[in-house]
Amino acid sequence: MLIYTNEKPYGCDVCQKRFRRHGHLKSHMLTHTNEKLHRCDVCEKSFADSGNLKKHILTHTKEKPHQCDVCEKRFAQSGHLKTHILTHTKEKPHQCDVCEKSFSRSGHLKTHMLTHTREKPHQCDVCKKRFSKSGNLKVHGLTHTKEKPHRCDVCERCFAQSGDLKKHTLIHTKENPHRCDVCEKRFRTGGNLKAHGLTHTKEKPHRCDVVCEKKFSEVGHLKRHMLTHTKEKPHRCDVCKKMFSRVGHLKRHMMIHTNEKPHQCDVCEKRFREVGTLKRHMLTHT
Template sequence: MTHTNEKPHQCVVCEKRFTRSGHLKMHMMTHTKEKPHCCIVCEKRFSKSGNLKSHMLTHTKEKPHRCTICEKRFSKSGNLKRHMLTHTKEKPHRCIVYEQRFSESGNLKTHMLTRTNRKPYRCDVCEKRFTQGGHLKNHMWTHTKEKPYLYQTCEKRFSMRGNLKTHMLTHTDRKPFRCDVGEKRFTASGSSKKSHHDTTATHTKHKPYKCDVCVKIFAISGHSKTHMLKQTNEKPHRCDVCEKRFSRRGSVKRHELTHTKEKPHRCTVCAKRFSKSGSLRTHMLIHTNEKPHRCNVCEKRFRLVGTLKRHMVTHTEEKPHRCDVCEKRFSQRGDLKLHTLAHTKEKPHRCDFCEKRFRQVGTLKSHMLIHTKEKPYQCNVCEKRFSQRGNLKTHMLTHTNQKPYRCDICEKCFNRSAHLKRHMLTHTKEKPHRCDVCKKRFSISGNLKTHTC
């Protein structure tokens, strides 16, 4: 029948035909959902005995198939065959339309679907369609919220096995994937490396993606798409709890943690937990005392690239952000937002203990330490502890006798920037604080509070 291409056995459900009756029987299980083969260890069930055999190797950790070139071992012979193609560079599967070649038949099938724009796999919940069955499986986790893959060390869970493997590299500090152009290394071959490669400006300064609304150009297509959503004010991603909308899928995922109060990222040094991986990375710099970002003008170093950007404005003295009420100008958009709250008297951040309200979330966090009595910042010299990082920095100056803040007029030096600001008022005679009752003005806010009392 392999020569005649005859297929006498036909499925009564979908009319698909087969050359062997055994193949038809196995196919029928896709319709009946029957899984007669059961794992004796975890009781997981399978429709094919071969799938059960392959699954059992995950319990025994046995990898009987070995590559003769690099000696890497595999649990399945099919995985070994695919691996061998990385050595031979062979691509036996060819697209007859576009002449593009692939090492795996699955990649060719996916390629054909993307070219024809066919998406045969449909989600039964939201009816979204996909070109690959694996993509549909991954999508289903967004509905079930199930995360079956657990990493025992930090107890973090993942919905996809690939994400678990990538996460495990963060504990080993291994970065096996290297940039094809430069020497930069990555823990994952996927998004991180692709993002770096897509950022062709990294090596060639080429930015092929242009905004249709303004003249801004981008090196990464994803950045261009995100920018376009800001221009159109489109927010396609919605929170299922409060229905707040976001322009990025990642933003809604981070927002959902505010509802669940989940903090999946844990510091391995002090066991403090964080809701964002970026917050954990920033926190780790406190333990290592690393400051990787350096100012090219004064060579001052910073932990965060955002802090460096804000610092650079102090050299340019540029203030592009203007208040529409009093026309006061600011170098940073965040400072302008905080300033506008002074006009509206709005205090959006509330303490859950005493219900006191604050304009800034950072001020709220500092206030919360009053209730928790926590002092996470410790002096390395005298081991005195502080609730705020700024207080620790100021305290460290008492050991070094350093006074980094200098008046440009009389050259008097201070160990705090706030002391310098108050001192400058003695030269400018400015009194920015005014009593709302008698209109009397004061140079220091404390003097105003004493006056009003």
């Protein structure tokens, strides 16, 4: 009979991280050697772990073998199903020891803890900028490579991140899948719903610790506010070299060079560069 304990007898000689199983240690060691022994036969992408390769294969087969018993939504990975189930149970088993905020995922708790420690362990090899999340570093890396591997099948617009493509696709489908439980208003993205939820709770958990102690409901608003103190303009136009404090301002500016007008009037089909201009135009029809 197997007895499970919290003991972790296998230690990594490089970073001292410990593991319960020797196989887990062996897989971990590949993160230091950068060795990727497992290759996909379809696209030839390589992986350090055979399990990651198996998960990747599902992106080609489109297979989703794991189904939610509540809403029948299907998932490629059992872990994704487990996380999804928490949206039905509203369970948040992972609690922060500092501020007692609770999270449904352990990964979200780990990320949250960095807001207390101010730690940014992930560094860009090109410009040395540091990030608290590895995912943010990966996204940042695309600003150097200019790679946009994700393309919209409808308008052929390309995106650096698959998540941005998914959000963009909702523009074409007009779908707003995220609904507020208080006022039933619907939103295109989960992030927009979360931000909206704070208008009901009046909660402003993000505070400017550097200068003025002003509080904000969204971390993005705090980051933009911080630039008013630092006067930093980190976003540069590759065409005319003009600098901007916000990436959104840069994106709008880039449309001047590309002459792109992504927002179309459903009545007369006239196109506009900014959604605000489209909204004002719509009033001419009413």
